[in-house]
Amino acid sequence: MKDQRRVAFIGAGSMAESILAGLLLHNKVSPENIFVTNRQDEARLTELKEKYGVQVDLIKESLLAEADIVILAMKPKGVKEAVESIRPFTNEKQLFLSVLAGITTEYISYLLDHNAPIIRVMPNTSSAVGSSATVIAQGRTVTEEHMDVAQSLLEAVGIVRRVKEVDLDAITAIAGSGPAYIYYLIEALQKSAEELLLDRELATDLILQMVQGSVDLLTKTGEDPRALYENVISPGGTTEAGFKVLKESQFQSIVIECIKNAAIRSSDISKQISGVPL
Ligand SMILES: NC(=O)C1=CN([C@@H]2O[C@H](COP(=O)(O)OP(=O)(O)OC[C@H]3O[C@@H](n4cnc5c(N)ncnc54)[C@H](O)[C@@H]3O)[C@@H](O)[C@H]2O)C=CC1
Numbered sequence: 001m002k003d004q005r006r007v008a009f010i011g012a013g014s015m016a017e018s019i020l021a022g023l024l025l026h027n028k029v030s031p032e033n034i035f036v037t038n039r040q041d042e043a044r045l046t047e048l049k050e051k052y053g054v055q056v057d058l059i060k061e062s063l064l065a066e067a068d069i070v071i072l073a074m075k076p077k078g079v080k081e082a083v084e085s086i087r088p089f090t091n092e093k094q095l096f097l098s099v100l101a102g103i104t105t106e107y108i109s110y111l112l113d114h115n116a117p118i119i120r121v122m123p124n125t126s127s128a129v130g131s132s133a134t135v136i137a138q139g140r141t142v143t144e145e146h147m148d149v150a151q152s153l154l155e156a157v158g159i160v161r162r163v164k165e166v167d168l169d170a171i172t173a174i175a176g177s178g179p180a181y182i183y184y185l186i187e188a189l190q191k192s193a194e195e196l197l198l199d200r201e202l203a204t205d206l207i208l209q210m211v212q213g214s215v216d217l218l219t220k221t222g223e224d225p226r227a228l229y230e231n232v233i234s235p236g237g238t239t240e241a242g243f244k245v246l247k248e249s250q251f252q253s254i255v256i257e258c259i260k261n262a263a264i265r266s267s268d269i270s271k272q273i274s275g276v277p278l
């Protein structure tokens with residue numbers, strides 16, 4: 001069902017665009033009810049207006065006056081300046097969603113200086129095609145009804161799970177940053193195909209279907225990844241030869257380190273910017 005609430009995006013970068021594109025693609029909110037602002041980049045706002053038909057304005061007062069739901073989508077380091085710039089035009093009836101990595105609901109509450117409900121959200125860029133793996137976590141003054149509103153809105157851009165805010169650093173590292181790691185792996189597969197003199201277009205078609213098919217098999221069988229990769233490895237065969245290199249270079253340990261480092265960064269952002277670790 002279409003949501004009649006008016007949604008204002010504060011920040012007009014790649015994450016804001018992914019979410020608004022997903023909301024429009026799934027007809028969840030009409031373009032007349034989506035308002036977008038940013039710090040000062042008028043050309044970017046015009047680009048979004050032309051591409052999606054959304055309402056844009058550099059002047060935050062009129063934009064905020066119209067909004068039922070405010071989505072904070074600037075970089076974490078810009079949160080103080082951004083929230084201070086909108087604070088006079090906000091009120092406790094508005095529902096705030098923050099997609100900012102590492103920024104706690106308590107800190108946003110402190111910046112707003114009132115008790116508006118704030119839900120911390122961690123989506124990913126697959127929102128643009130309705131395939132995000134999104135979580136929502138309840139801030140202090142958030143009710144179940146607010147959570148239902150956020151869930152229903154964000155389900156237009158993918159699956160939504162409710163979690164505790166304390167788990168956000170780990171989830172940010174896995175599901176928020178995760179697409180970048182998967183694309184990096186896909187790029188490595190493309191580079192291998194190139195070194196093996198395969199046609200790039202053919203290789204890309206095969207790689208993408210292979211990745212998609214692997215996810216489909218996992219999902220449809222409910223098997224452990226281990227059972228499925230063991231099925232692929234024929235003794236003395238090609239996969240075993242490939243795996244030898246992965247194991248020698250401790251591929252899984254490297255991935256685990258990568259995710260832990262991203263989670264530490266999320267927690268460090270909290271400490272550096274808000275000084276209030278959760
Ligand atoms: N890119 C991603 O895959 C994901 C990003 N996020 C979070 O989304 C947020 C935005 O990330 P991106 O879109 O990648 O960044 P971006 O750099 O593409 O966009 C940031 C936007 O915020 C605007 N902005 C900066 N200061 C502002 C101010 N004072 N008032 C209004 N707007 C202001 C900028 O003009 C720009 O439009 C970050 O906090 C990030 O942690 C969360 C999940 C995934």
Ligand SMILES: O=C(O)[C@@H]1CCC=N1
Nearest residue numbers: 100101172176177178
């Ligand atoms: O790299 C970042 O900090 C953001 C948060 C998750 C994905 N991108």
